[in-house]
Amino acid sequence: MTTHDYITLDERWSARNYHPLPVVLAHGEGAWLTDLDGRRYLDFLAGYSALNFGHRHPDIVAAAKAQLDQLTLTGRVFHHDQFGLFCRELAELTGTEMVLPANTGAEAVESALKVARKWAYQVKGVPDGAAEIVVADENFHGRTTTIVSFSTDAEARDEFGPFTPGFKVVPYGDADALRSAVTDNTAAVLLEPIQGEAGVVVPPKGYLAEVRQLCDDTNTLFVADEVQSGLARTGTTLALEHEGVRADLYALGKALGGGIMPVSAVVGRADVLGVLRPGEHGSTFGGNPLACAVGRAVVRLLAGGEFQERSRELGAYVHARLGELDGVAEVRGRGLWANVRIAEGRPTGRKVSEALAERGVLCKESHGNLRVAPPLVITREEIDFGVDAIADVLG
Numbered sequence: 001m002t003t004h005d006y007i008t009l010d011e012r013w014s015a016r017n018y019h020p021l022p023v024v025l026a027h028g029e030g031a032w033l034t035d036l037d038g039r040r041y042l043d044f045l046a047g048y049s050a051l052n053f054g055h056r057h058p059d060i061v062a063a064a065k066a067q068l069d070q071l072t073l074t075g076r077v078f079h080h081d082q083f084g085l086f087c088r089e090l091a092e093l094t095g096t097e098m099v100l101p102a103n104t105g106a107e108a109v110e111s112a113l114k115v116a117r118k119w120a121y122q123v124k125g126v127p128d129g130a131a132e133i134v135v136a137d138e139n140f141h142g143r144t145t146t147i148v149s150f151s152t153d154a155e156a157r158d159e160f161g162p163f164t165p166g167f168k169v170v171p172y173g174d175a176d177a178l179r180s181a182v183t184d185n186t187a188a189v190l191l192e193p194i195q196g197e198a199g200v201v202v203p204p205k206g207y208l209a210e211v212r213q214l215c216d217d218t219n220t221l222f223v224a225d226e227v228q229s230g231l232a233r234t235g236t237t238l239a240l241e242h243e244g245v246r247a248d249l250y251a252l253g254k255a256l257g258g259g260i261m262p263v264s265a266v267v268g269r270a271d272v273l274g275v276l277r278p279g280e281h282g283s284t285f286g287g288n289p290l291a292c293a294v295g296r297a298v299v300r301l302l303a304g305g306e307f308q309e310r311s312r313e314l315g316a317y318v319h320a321r322l323g324e325l326d327g328v329a330e331v332r333g334r335g336l337w338a339n340v341r342i343a344e345g346r347p348t349g350r351k352v353s354e355a356l357a358e359r360g361v362l363c364k365e366s367h368g369n370l371r372v373a374p375p376l377v378i379t380r381e382e383i384d385f386g387v388d389a390i391a392d393v394l395g
């Protein structure tokens with residue numbers, strides 16, 4: 001079968017909720033992908049942070065293979081020998097007390113919302129059915145019905161109603177607006193410490209500390225969605241660390257699955273996650289033996305600090321290089337995570353990612369911006385290759 005055959009097959013048999021670039025990938029290793037015809041591409045997107053350790057990292061693949069030969073699925077009705085170790089190791093890595101495993105990022109966020117509401121009724125004393133959750137505009141927390149209920153992106157939300165009530169939306173980065181929105185019935189504030197899909201938006205310095213203070217003052221939970229920003233992407237294990245701030249609950253996902261399978265979790269305070277009782281919440285696949293073995297390999301890689309350091313050092317390099325390019329209006333972000341705003345009059349839209357693919361670089365553009373988020377195993381020379389291709393396309 002040819003590239004054309006595969007694309008035609010996808011278009012005939014799959015729902016059209018994506019519009020992929022016209023390459024058909026067949027192999028991946030480290031920061032590189034290879035298509036059907038043997039053409040190589042540098043991965044400048046890393047599966048939106050799901051591939052922080054690159055494609056098929058040998059330690060993660062080895063852990064998965066070893067577990068495949070032992071035990072892969074049990075359901076949570078039984079204990080298994082990977083579960084408690086995964087939970088303890090992930091809690092220790094993130095400096096938290098308890099872990100609620102799940103599969104996708106959206107599921108982790110949904111689980112955190114449910115836990116926050118239950119905590120509000122049981123602990124804060126909010127009247128039944130009245131719990132509110134305050135979120136930020138331009139948020140991206142996933143695609144479930146409840147989550148798109150508080151999205152401000154028309155594409156994500158329109159014609160998917162009726163929506164789940166109980167959410168208030170305030171401008172991101174505006175602590176005063178947040179303070180005005182919080183009431184006695186507020187269970188939680190849910191925020192991305194850096195807004196990923198909005199275009200790697202870093203909030204004003206001090207904002208996240210103010211959010212923490214506000215939550216402390218009002219007995220409100222701070223729920224941080226670190227599904228994309230977490231696990232070394234910004235140069236620290238959790239992006240909130242840059243501001244010296246702790247959340248009460250964190251949603252983690254993407255890189256937790258090591259680029260192999262969906263693994264997510266809510267981690268946080270034991271007195272908050274502890275409100276769940278048997279039968280009240282669950283997941284057939286959450287915390288399965290294979291996922292736990294993969295997650296443990298990820299935690300081991302992160303515990304060494306090497307990936308966080310690579311992201312800091314190479315991040316500074318990539319930001320500096322991108323900032324010097326002709327045709328770039330602004331670069332923002334943190335670590336190996338950059339949003340590049342393309343200057344007026346330069347190529348924009350899908351043309352940019354197609355032209356980059358022709359030059360051997362796979363990247364995502366949207367609304368006049370380019371997202372640069374390579375796997376953290378990338379080298380300086382590989383970054384140069386990618387940045388040179390961007391210079392060529394924009395120049």
Ligand code: PLP
Nearest residue numbers: 104105106140141142196227228
């Ligand atoms: N939260 C954030 C911050 C995300 O960026 C995403 C995905 O992009 C999600 C949640 C949803 O994750 P998933 O696609 O695994 O459901």
